[in-house]
Amino acid sequence: MTPDEGFSGATVLRCPHCEAESRERIPADACVVLHDCSACGREIRPEEGDCCVFCSYGAHPCPSAVDRGR
Numbered sequence: 001m002t003p004d005e006g007f008s009g010a011t012v013l014r015c016p017h018c019e020a021e022s023r024e025r026i027p028a029d030a031c032v033v034l035h036d037c038s039a040c041g042r043e044i045r046p047e048e049g050d051c052c053v054f055c056s057y058g059a060h061p062c063p064s065a066v067d068r069g070r
């Protein structure tokens with residue numbers, strides 16, 4: 001029940017195309033539906049049903065998904 005259990009707003013995002021992992025910041029109040037991979041340059045989009053790329057490919061779901069699951 002701690003609102004802030006070490007979540008810094010940063011996560012590791014894994015590219016579904018080339019599997020490169022990069023550290024990215026998650027915006028606290030926005031969903032990232034399009035991200036360009038810094039390794040292969042391709043577009044990363046969320047899987048169907050996920051609200052943002054972090055929910056699909058990040059190490060943590062985005063804050064708004066955590067909010068909804070509560």
Ligand SMILES: [Zn+2]
Pocket residue numbers: 015016017018019020037038039040041042
């Ligand atoms: Zn990539």
